[in-house]
Amino acid sequence: MDSGRRQGGIQQLLAAEQDAQHIVGAARNAKMARLKKAKEEADKEIAEYRAHMEAKFQRKVAESSGDSGANVKRLEEETEAKIQQLKLQAANISHDVVHMLLRHVTSVKN
Structure with a gap:
C-alpha cells in the first residue's frame, strides 16, 4: 500500500x-x-x-x-525712424563739434 x-x-x-x-x-x-x-x-x-x-x-x-512682407515693412520703418533720430542728434551737436575743432586747430602750443 x-x-x-x-x-x-x-x-x-x-x-x-x-x-x-x-x-x-x-x-x-x-x-x-x-x-x-x-x-x-x-x-x-x-x-x-x-x-x-x-x-x-x-x-x-x-x-x-x-507675414514676411509686413515684417520687412516694419523693419524698414524702424530703420528710417532710427536714421532720422541719429540725423537730429547729429544736427544738435554739429555746431558744438565745429567750434571745438576750430578751437583746437587755431590754438598754438609750443
Whole structure:
C-alpha cells in the first residue's frame, strides 16, 4: 500500500507540476500580449503627438513666411525712424563739434 500511495503521490506531483507549467505559460503569454498592446498604444500616442506638433510647426512657418512682407515693412520703418533720430542728434551737436575743432586747430602750443 505504501508503494501505491507513493505512486499516487508522485502522479499528483507530476500533475501539479504540469498544471504549474501551464499556468506559468499562460501568464507569460498574457504578459507578452499586454506588453505588445501597451507598445502599440504608445506608438499610436507618439504618432498622434508627432502629427500634432508637426501641424503646429507648419502653422508657425506659414504665419511667419506669410507675414514676411509686413515684417520687412516694419523693419524698414524702424530703420528710417532710427536714421532720422541719429540725423537730429547729429544736427544738435554739429555746431558744438565745429567750434571745438576750430578751437583746437587755431590754438598754438609750443
